[in-house]
Amino acid sequence: MTNDETLISAAWLITPTATGVRTIPDGAVLLHGDRIAAVGSRAELVTQAAPDQHLALPHHLLAPGLINAHAHSAMALLRGAADDLPLERWLRERIWPMEAELLDEHFVGVGTRLAAAEMLLGGTTTCADMYFHTAAGAQAYLEMGLRAMLAPGILDFPTRYAPDADGYVALALAARDQFAGEPTLSFCLAPHAPYTVGDATFTRVVAFADELGIPIHTHLQETAQEVADSVTQFGERPAARLARLGVLGPSFFAAHGVTLNAEDIALLGKYGASVVHCPSSNLKLASGIAPITDMLRAGVNVALGTDGAASNNRLDLFEEMRLAALLAKVQACDASALNARTAFTLATLNGARALGLSDVTGSLEPGKSADVIALSLDSPGLTPLFDPVSHFVYAASRTDVTHVWVNGRARVVDAQLVDDAARVLAELAPQINALSARVAALRH
Numbered sequence: 001m002t003n004d005e006t007l008i009s010a011a012w013l014i015t016p017t018a019t020g021v022r023t024i025p026d027g028a029v030l031l032h033g034d035r036i037a038a039v040g041s042r043a044e045l046v047t048q049a050a051p052d053q054h055l056a057l058p059h060h061l062l063a064p065g066l067i068n069a070h071a072h073s074a075m076a077l078l079r080g081a082a083d084d085l086p087l088e089r090w091l092r093e094r095i096w097p098m099e100a101e102l103l104d105e106h107f108v109g110v111g112t113r114l115a116a117a118e119m120l121l122g123g124t125t126t127c128a129d130m131y132f133h134t135a136a137g138a139q140a141y142l143e144m145g146l147r148a149m150l151a152p153g154i155l156d157f158p159t160r161y162a163p164d165a166d167g168y169v170a171l172a173l174a175a176r177d178q179f180a181g182e183p184t185l186s187f188c189l190a191p192h193a194p195y196t197v198g199d200a201t202f203t204r205v206v207a208f209a210d211e212l213g214i215p216i217h218t219h220l221q222e223t224a225q226e227v228a229d230s231v232t233q234f235g236e237r238p239a240a241r242l243a244r245l246g247v248l249g250p251s252f253f254a255a256h257g258v259t260l261n262a263e264d265i266a267l268l269g270k271y272g273a274s275v276v277h278c279p280s281s282n283l284k285l286a287s288g289i290a291p292i293t294d295m296l297r298a299g300v301n302v303a304l305g306t307d308g309a310a311s312n313n314r315l316d317l318f319e320e321m322r323l324a325a326l327l328a329k330v331q332a333c334d335a336s337a338l339n340a341r342t343a344f345t346l347a348t349l350n351g352a353r354a355l356g357l358s359d360v361t362g363s364l365e366p367g368k369s370a371d372v373i374a375l376s377l378d379s380p381g382l383t384p385l386f387d388p389v390s391h392f393v394y395a396a397s398r399t400d401v402t403h404v405w406v407n408g409r410a411r412v413v414d415a416q417l418v419d420d421a422a423r424v425l426a427e428l429a430p431q432i433n434a435l436s437a438r439v440a441a442l443r444h
Contacts, residue, residue: 004033005051009042010060011377012388015364016349021341021389029062031370034183034408039364057403059378061388061396063344064364065125065147065371065404066317067351070217070255070276070305073129074111074137076118077102077432078310081439087223087285095310098442102435103160108133109140110431116144117417117425118315122398125371125406128276128305128355130190130217130255132161134175138185144421145411147371149355150175151190151217154205156198165201169208176214183369184407186357188215194238195226202245209251215356216247220254220275223287227259239264248273253354255305256281257295258288265291269298274354277346279323280314281307292346293328293337303354304347318398321347325393340393370408375400 013027028045030038038045046054075095082094108131119127129137130151141148152172154165162168169189176187189205191197197205197218209216221227221238230238239260242248248271257275260268268275277292292302304320306312321343328338352362361371375396377385382400385391404412411421 005037005049006031006053006055007045007049007051008055008057008062008372008374009045010057010062010374012060013039013062013364014344014388014392015039015064016345017363021344023388027062029364029370029372031372031405031408034370036364036366036368036370036372038366057374060374060376060402061392062364062372062374063392064348064362065373065406066123066321066347067126067303067355067362068119068124068306068315068317069128069253069274069303069351069354070278070307071115071127071129071315072131072308072310073115073127073315074108074131074133075308075310076115076315077107077111077435078308078439079313081443082310083284083313085285087287088225090285090311094443098439100160101442102438103132105133105136106431107435109136110428110435112137112140113144113424113428114432115309115315116141116146117421120144120146120404120406120411120417120421121401121415122316122318123373123375123401123404124315124317125373125404126351126355126357126361128188128217128253130192132159134172135178138175138179138182141185142182143424145184145406145409145419147184147361147369147406149186149188149215149357150179151188154189154191154201155196156201157196165197165204169204173208176212186214186355188217188355190217193219193222193226194230194241199241199245202242202247206246215251215253217253218242218247218255220257221259221264222256222282224259237261237264239267243267243271251356253303255307256287256290258282258290260291260295262294265295265298265300268295268300272299272301274301274303274350276303276305276354277320277324278305278307278312279320279327281311283323284313285311289327289331291331292324293332296342301350301353302346303351316398317347318396321393340387340390343393344389370405372403372405373401374403376402
């Protein structure tokens, strides 16, 4: 064996599978470089392998890294800048005017590094980031060591970033070409929403996505007003319009889906599409509760996302996972509507499926990338322990995360960022302070 091999053992290992959730007491995962070589009991792997390093965590739980399938990472710099407003006013009165003044490569670079630090410390190892100045965001993820799917935003109106839809598409494709070959970066195309993108642009996006073999990501039916406006303007609901335009398919993943009805859900299930549930943001903006149990029954792949910190205030997948399970129960008046194992899968393997990365990450399996997290089980709030999956979903929090590996490299050790990520975060403070002052001035 070479020094590229590391055995990590813990009191428990949990991972989603194609048929459920596997739990292994006294479990272990063997890493070979950037890949998972084996998963099993500690006794079994110690017998089979002779790794140069063995990290024993006897009071911990091992799990795959969490996947944030919808975020606007750079908006971490707008955290708390536009609270307690409904979506339409939030966008038009606060967010879009602030972005018009602030949005540039520097803002995106600083904000994305800040968000990546928060996510890593909270056990998130992969993020789908829909925003602008994609090259600056990509560079930030590389420095921080977070796996990311970059989703360059596309609009039909001008911003500081691009003058028109052609400009947004050209910038998206250029960023993809610039970072081709980076193992922790992938790309999709992200027309912002049916209410900001016309038919011609959607059709062009579909053509490019098909040609390049990359996913399409958009906001979909986040509010009732969005649906009413679509019926007035197009004579059909947004999901039906996207189906007509050829947007829906297995490589399509939509954020929110709060106002999907039975017909919309059936369409998404028919095309094998995914929906990213963002419960905290949807609640805070008073948009509603997405019918995710209906989606799951219809064969829609449901993942979890935080949305941006400007509408959520936190980039915390543990909170989204727990909230998703609780909301589904009260929505259905059924305590078993969304159990802990399903919620855990939404935050891990289903997220990877939504992003088209299920062969890469989302579960602890031989051959997949070594995206692993460890949680301490020592706190009083995690004692006693009868079911590790239940604890992971209902009792644990991001503050229990102690170790994080992304693509086989340790990024968090003993609840602290390490190596490049720690240095970058330390250097960000004056830049964050300066940008925060600009945001504060724009709020008045």
